[in-house]
Every structure is written in C-alpha cells, then in structure tokens.
Amino acid sequence: MLEIARRPPSKLRLAMVLALLAILPGLGAAGPARAAEERPYILLAATTTTDDSGLLSYLLPRFTAACGIDVRRVIFGTGHAVEVAKAGDADVLLVHHRPLEEAFVAEGYGVERFDVMYNDFIVVGPEDDPAGIAGTNDAAAALAKIARAQALFASRGDDSGTNLKELTLWSAAGIDPEALSGGWYRKTGAGMGSTLNTAAALGAYAMTDRGTWTGFRNKQDLKILVEGDPRLRNPYGVILVNPARHPHVKAKAGQALIDWLLSPAGQQAIADFRIDGQQLFFPDAKPRDGSS
16 A cells, blocks of 8 residues: 655645556566456545555555445545545545544545544643643643743644644633744644654654654654643544546445445454554444434
C-alpha cells in the first residue's frame, strides 16, 4: 500500500501522485505481484492519526484478505482529506471531525456517515510543566494556564481534526491563538508525529490523539498532563464518496470496505489493535437494519 505525503495537496501534485497510484500495479509482473495487480483497488482518504498510529497498516491487509480488494491510502489532515474526497480523488473517507463530515454528506459529496470507532485526545508537555497543568481534566482551563504562562505550545496548524479540536478548546478558554502565532504559540503545519517531534525538541506542550502518542518513540521528557475531559473524546466517521456526484467512484468496492469496518470482524480488528499491550481505538459502530 502506498501512502501519499501529508502536506496540503496542490492540484498538480495531487494529480501526479494519483497518476502514480494508477500505474504502480504495472510495475510488477509475476507471481504474487501479478495477483495483486489483478485485484480491484480503492482509494481511501484518511487522516494522519489513523496512519501514524499504525492502525491502517494493521486493518487494511485484513480487509484485503477477507474481501480481495486492495486499498491505497491518501493521507492528510482531516480538512485536506475532506477536500481530496470532495474533488472525487478518493472512494472512501475516514476522518475525525464530525461537523466537517456531516457537512460533507449534507452538501452531497458523501452518501452516509457511519460511526466506526473512537479514541481520545490528550495534552502532553514537559515534565517540569512550567504552566502547572498536570492532573487537571479540564482541557480548556489547562490551555488558559499555558497562555497565561506564555509557555511554548506546538500546534499542528494544518486544518486537521486534531487542530480543529484544539482551536475549539482555545475558543472555550476565550483565547485566540492565531493572534499569538509566532511567539509562544508555534504552528508546525505538519502531521501529528512531526508536531510531537517539535514539541519534544522545544520542551513544548501539544495536543495529540492517544493512538499516535502511544506509538510515538521520541517522547524525551514529554508526559501526559491532561486527560479525561469529555470534550477530548475523538470519534471517527467513515463515508462513501457519492457516485452520483463523481461517477468514477468505485462505489461497490468502497462500500465493501465500509461494511467490513462496521462488521463484527472489522470492529473486533479495531479492538484488537494494540501497541505495548494498550488498546488505542474503541469500536463504535451502531447496529444497522436490526443487526449487531
């Protein structure tokens, strides 16, 4: 499976990468490579958190083994993944910002949104905790303390689901971090792993999803300081891109992926994914048509 770079997609660069995805099967010609070449495939636009955590690398081969369909990944922050899907450059969308997902469907770009899983966000920071936020379960109050202390904070600043959740919490704290950008508030414009690397290097605070944090190996002296606020719950939705708007969408194969993710087998695979024995994502599919 190929992963596309996570920078915001220019139209030219995205077109070039999607063209590469289309011709890659022809690069192999024998044995298992030939079998893979002949399998149908779909494009999944997914958020970086599902990829950085290792979840997609765990789930997608299991789906392919069960259904005989390859999945090629288009990996961006949620906001850019939604734009890729709006342009018809994906068959299925898997992201984590419900307002964007619901708007995507309401505007006719997607068929239907399904809950698939959830995890949570946490606030991490240096062990010496200069803003004194350790132990609080009020994320907005913690951010307000960071602002008062003018302690370094590393933000993704990339319109991702994580970044949008962070901005919601800053707003709840009555703070406009955009006005402070470039000082103690640092926007990386990068994915979660890169932003955590920046926070570790600078001794800065950051907000991250727990899945990426658990798999992150460069923690240095960063620690989890804030967790447990109900506002930090992080639900993920999966949506088929609307073939009525984009007739080239592989609707049958894309729906097969959605059905598998929502099935008992897919939900169990999500529950089984662990790093160092810790469960990172929790199944959240709702019964459909009276089934469980």
